[in-house]
Amino acid sequence: MKRHLQNHNHSKNETLSPFKDHIKLRREGRAASKRMREIGRQCIMGQMEALKRGEKLDNNILSHILQSAVPAGDSNVIDLELMIDHCVTFFLAGQExxxxxxxxxxxxxxxxxxxxxxxxxxxxxxxxxxxxxxxxxxxxxxxxxxxxxxxxxxxxxxxxxxxxxxxxxxxxxxxxxxxxxxxxxxxxxxxxxxxxxxxxxxxxxxxxxxxxxxxxxxxxxxxxxxxxxxxxxxxxxxxxxxxxxxxxxxxxxxxxxxxxxxxxxxxxxxxxxxxxxxxxxxxxxxxxx
Ligand code: HEM
Structure with missing residues (x-):
């Protein structure tokens, strides 16, 4: 999945026009991407806290990814940035x-x-x-x-x-x-x-x-x-x-x-x-x- 995102970043650098018209587009793109990652981070951290408290998570894709990666709810064992990649990719690829x-x-x-x-x-x-x-x-x-x-x-x-x-x-x-x-x-x-x-x-x-x-x-x-x-x-x-x-x-x-x-x-x-x-x-x- 990480490879998927990296591929996209790579092609973005190659194909997005450097002209002035696109500066606004690029700025908006970066801001949207940052915001999506923040939302992803909050969702994951919220679920991790719930796991630590021993709560049963809702039956959704994120909870399945989390439970298979960290069965004991130990946030130290996960690569948070990778987890955010998964979360954002699934959301963007699946929802829209x-x-x-x-x-x-x-x-x-x-x-x-x-x-x-x-x-x-x-x-x-x-x-x-x-x-x-x-x-x-x-x-x-x-x-x-x-x-x-x-x-x-x-x-x-x-x-x-x-x-x-x-x-x-x-x-x-x-x-x-x-x-x-x-x-x-x-x-x-x-x-x-x-x-x-x-x-x-x-x-x-x-x-x-x-x-x-x-x-x-x-x-x-x-x-x-x-x-x-x-x-x-x-x-x-x-x-x-x-x-x-x-x-x-x-x-x-x-x-x-x-x-x-x-x-x-x-x-x-x-x-x-x-x-x-x-x-x-x-x-x-x-x-x-
Ligand atoms: C009608 C709905 C959907 C359509 C038409 C669609 C279409 C596609 C297409 C064409 C690709 C390939 C992109 C490429 O080759 O570069 C793709 C990739 C992907 N889709 Fe979907 N998709 C849909 C729904 C979903 C849903 C619901 C999810 C997740 C729950 C999802 C997750 C993904 C992921 C993770 C990839 C990347 C796979 C990879 O790079 O190996 N998609 N989708």
């Missing part, structure tokens, strides 16, 4: 990306009532009256999962990943010298018409027949540095989306854009503004269905 996925999904649902109808039918059938989402339910939420996958294709929260060739590589007849920086554009790959029927359409049904897209669909990247939170993110989004569908109806606030802006993650340009009401019966979602 999943939030983008949820926001973009709600936006798409807002303009596709027929998809909302299918999702709600599935969610009502799988969850039943109590609305509890069990682990077994997740594999039954096939259409809901297809909607999330289609959002990841159409509005990939991570638009690009960066790699460097460790040695000379010949790819498709093109010679790439060692140390060449490569940008892999996840969003463009996912819109290639050779691999995706009507790629410019939001069409969750394309994911009902399996993921046979020849590695063109890589919202979580590929290889040894692919997303380690992939399963966690999908479970989180499935549970949240099923619960939202079960309990609420959403209407888009009119006049918002469906464009996205890319700044590290790719997020809806006008965020995602919706009116929330208690869930309506399915027959109210599309008249005469």
């Amino acid at each position: 990306t999943t939030a983008c996925l949820m926001a973009s999904t709600l936006l798409e649902l807002g303009r596709h009532p027929e998809i909302v109808y299918k999702m709600k039918t599935e969610v009502d059938a799988v969850l039943g009256d109590d609305g509890y989402v069990s682990f077994e339910d997740l594999s039954k939420l096939k259409y809901t999962t297809a909607v999330l996958k289609e959002t990841l294709r159409f509005h990939s929260p991570v638009p690009i990943v960066l790699r460097k060739t460790p040695k000379e590589v010949v790819w498709n007849g093109i010679k790439l010298p060692a140390n060449t920086s490569i940008i892999i554009c996840i969003v463009n790959l996912a819109r290639q018409k050779e691999y995706f029927e009507s790629p410019e359409e939001f069409m969750p049904s394309r994911f009902l027949g399996g993921d046979n897209h020849n590695n063109m669909y890589i919202p979580f990247s590929l290889g040894p540095r692919k997303c380690i939170g992939k399963q966690f993110a999908m479970i989180e989004a499935q549970v949240a989306m099923a619960k939202l569908m079960k309990n609420f109806t959403f209407d888009l606030v009119p006049g918002q854009s469906f464009d996205c802006v890319a700044s590290v993650t790719c997020k809806p340009k006008d965020s995602c503004r919706v009116y929330v009401k208690p869930a309506a019966p399915r027959s109210d979602i599309i008249p005469n269905v």
Whole structure:
């Protein structure tokens, strides 16, 4: 994980423009990074104190990292800075990306009532009256999962990943010298018409027949540095989306854009503004269905 952060710092020095316009950006970036680390430090120290007092920690990622690193709650045995790296990386990599996925999904649902109808039918059938989402339910939420996958294709929260060739590589007849920086554009790959029927359409049904897209669909990247939170993110989004569908109806606030802006993650340009009401019966979602 530390390597991950160091890699990012390294590429930041190489790629950020030295021009005046970017001084403010760099200053803000440094301040934000310092603040994130401070918050991480406070969270960790708070949990360490609780461990020392013999308290049982909440069931979350941080408490698992801490308990596996310091079972006895002895703060002397941990590398605090490394622990902060873990904490901040998980927070940044996990929170913003999943939030983008949820926001973009709600936006798409807002303009596709027929998809909302299918999702709600599935969610009502799988969850039943109590609305509890069990682990077994997740594999039954096939259409809901297809909607999330289609959002990841159409509005990939991570638009690009960066790699460097460790040695000379010949790819498709093109010679790439060692140390060449490569940008892999996840969003463009996912819109290639050779691999995706009507790629410019939001069409969750394309994911009902399996993921046979020849590695063109890589919202979580590929290889040894692919997303380690992939399963966690999908479970989180499935549970949240099923619960939202079960309990609420959403209407888009009119006049918002469906464009996205890319700044590290790719997020809806006008965020995602919706009116929330208690869930309506399915027959109210599309008249005469
Ligand atoms: C929809 C949600 C998510 C998307 C689309 C996503 C996407 C990605 C991508 C594309 C990468 C690879 C970056 C690269 O190759 O440079 C990555 C890395 C990573 N992700 Fe996620 N991610 C998501 C959620 C999460 C969650 C929930 C967590 C943690 C709980 C997480 C933790 C990480 C970490 C730690 C890495 C770095 C792995 C490494 O460098 O070895 N991600 N993510």
